[in-house]
């Protein structure tokens with residue numbers, strides 16, 4: 729899979745070169761391209777944003793640099809072009825599964841008050857939101873989406889890691905424990921050290937159901 733991220737702040741994407749996503753890139757399982765929209769402006773002062781028509785606070789990203797950047801990275805429109813925005817459909821795990829099947833994702837990051845509507849109308853396939861709150865830019869949402877999708881690329885995580893995680897079967901994941909057995913007076917539940925895998929599976933499922941009922945009854 730290839731993910732191309734269009735942004736005015738390429739320096740914000742350092743975290744994607746660390747840990748699991750960073751290793752997926754090093755191992756060639758993910759091709760990651762961070763593109764500076766400013767490289768595509770036709771303005772001699774490298775202008776990429778301007779005041780909103782109709783007034784209002786803040787600045788709006790101009791359509792031309794965005795359009796030129798998208799046409800440069802995806803000339804045949806073979807990619808799924810996504811604009812991260814609070815106006816989009818809220819991203820859920822099932823959409824992550826389907827996005828992980830795509831060959832090429834182009835993620836457009838808005839900043840300031842967002843982008844000129846014509847950039848969306850002319851070049852964007854889908855708007856996605858990471859949640860009902862407002863950030864300063866779409867860069868963190870683009871990193872969230874990249875992280876979630878990369879987990880499902882072949883060979884990135886072991887198949888076992890992807891089974892029984894939160895939201896599989898619409899349940900939150902059971903509590904996890906590791907060594908030491910006792911920490912500040914709290915000990916690991918006996919069943920997890922019993923070696924009785926049927927009992928462990930039963931306990932984990934019960935814990936997942938109880939936790940979901942308490943924290944996310946909507947999932948049930």
Ligand code: 4FV
Pocket residue numbers: 812813814838839840841842843856857858859860861862863864865866869
């Ligand atoms: C956002 C979200 C988000 C809105 C104005 C960027 C900001 C600024 N993106 N899910 N929630 N975007 O708040 O995706 O342009």
